[in-house]
Amino acid sequence: MALRATDILTQTSDGLYCPPGGFHIDPFRPVERALVTHGHADHARSGHTHVMATKQTLQIMALRYGEEFAHSTQEAVLGETTRIGDVDVRFAPAGHVLGSAQIVIETGGTRLVVSGDYKRAADPTCLPFEVVPCDVFITEATFGLPVFRHPDTRDEVRKLIASIALFPDRAHLVGAYALGKAQRMMALLREEGYERPIYLHGAMEKLTAFYRDQGLAIGETIKVAASDRAALKGEIIICPPSAMQDIWSRKFPDPVACFASGWMRVRARARQKGVELPLVVSDHADWDDLLRTIRETGAGEIWVTHGEADALVHWCGTNGIAARPLHMLGYGDEGDEAA
Ligand SMILES: [Zn+2]
Numbered sequence: 343m344a345l346r347a348t349d350i351l352t353q354t355s356d357g358l359y360c361p362p363g364g365f366h367i368d369p370f371r372p373v374e375r376a377l378v379t380h381g382h383a384d385h386a387r388s389g390h391t392h393v394m395a396t397k398q399t400l401q402i403m404a405l406r407y408g409e410e411f412a413h414s415t416q417e418a419v420l421g422e423t424t425r426i427g428d429v430d431v432r433f434a435p436a437g438h439v440l441g442s443a444q445i446v447i448e449t450g451g452t453r454l455v456v457s458g459d460y461k462r463a464a465d466p467t468c469l470p471f472e473v474v475p476c477d478v479f480i481t482e483a484t485f486g487l488p489v490f491r492h493p494d495t496r497d498e499v500r501k502l503i504a505s506i507a508l509f510p511d512r513a514h515l516v517g518a519y520a521l522g523k524a525q526r527m528m529a530l531l532r533e534e535g536y537e538r539p540i541y542l543h544g545a546m547e548k549l550t551a552f553y554r555d556q557g558l559a560i561g562e563t564i565k566v567a568a569s570d571r572a573a574l575k576g577e578i579i580i581c582p583p584s585a586m587q588d589i590w591s592r593k594f595p596d597p598v599a600c601f602a603s604g605w606m607r608v609r610a611r612a613r614q615k616g617v618e619l620p621l622v623v624s625d626h627a628d629w630d631d632l633l634r635t636i637r638e639t640g641a642g643e644i645w646v647t648h649g650e651a652d653a654l655v656h657w658c659g660t661n662g663i664a665a666r667p668l669h670m671l672g673y674g675d676e677g678d679e680a681a
């Protein structure tokens with residue numbers, strides 16, 4: 343007898359659990375066996391006994407938590423199918439950050455795809471999202487409202503370069519999350535021909551070095567030393583969003599506060615955070631790309647993990663697709679745009 347989708351993947355207080363496979367996906371608490379979609383802290387937590395993830399996600403977890411982040415690890419090779427318990431599992435690129443993957447679970451002719459976080463926009467720092475046809479597509483909805491339509495990132499990066507030309511005496515402080523967004527901004531700047539060294543907050547260093555080791559074109563970066571700050575007129579400094587408001591940011595020459603985030607689409611949010619130059623650059627799908635992706639998977643059923651689930655569930659209903667919100671509150675806490 344064929345299993346129902348809800349028998350293959352059930353919601354528990356630790357997150358999504360696959361009973362026939364005996365594993366959790368991106369669990370909130372330490373578990374016996376975790377399959378992890380990507381390295382952001384709300385999805386990749388430490389303390390699991392066994393972790394399966396892409397090589398890059400395992401490396402990112404080791405950088406963040408130390409080599410002993412799990413008792414044992416298993417590398418998931420993209421596109422390769424692995425039998426776990428009574429299910430077949432395969433990882434497919436999610437286009438979110440370096441190493442990010444969707445997890446495809448198949449058994450008895452039913453296929454579910456847990457997409458983790460994902461985007462469809464081009465990103466020079468990771469593999470593009472792969473559409474995997476499935477019966478049940480499990481999606482995030484961080485930007486699941488029609489108001490969220492992300493612009494072309496190239497235009498946003500050109501705004502930053504134009505601002506430096508306009509204000510050569512001011513430092514440009516760019517708030518960006520330490521994993522993914524910061525390195526994507528560096529790569530996008532290089533694509534637009536920006537060749538000057540890019541200055542980094544110390545919190546960005548390890549992950550940026552990792553991206554460089556992976557062969558990504560992020561160019562020259564220099565860690566900001568306390569003594570140099572006053573000399574950084576007309577330079578770009580990338581720092582975690584939390585550093586924008588603290589004393590760390592005060593010693594730069596007349597800084598222009600910039601913030602690279604999908605949330606910058608909301609002007610009130612930019613104003614409230616004191617952002618002078620909002621840069622709408624997101625690592626999550628916007629409204630149009632959420633809808634496009636749902637259609638392209640051909641899924642008859644959609645489960646929405648987190649974010650603006652209501653509008654997306656409603657849209658599915660009016661388009662003849664069964665959908666339900668999972669209200670998974672453990673995601674979007676940290677390190678990610680939903681913070
Ligand atoms: Zn993420």
Ligand SMILES: [Zn+2]
Pocket residue numbers: 382384385459673674678680
């Ligand atoms: Zn997330």
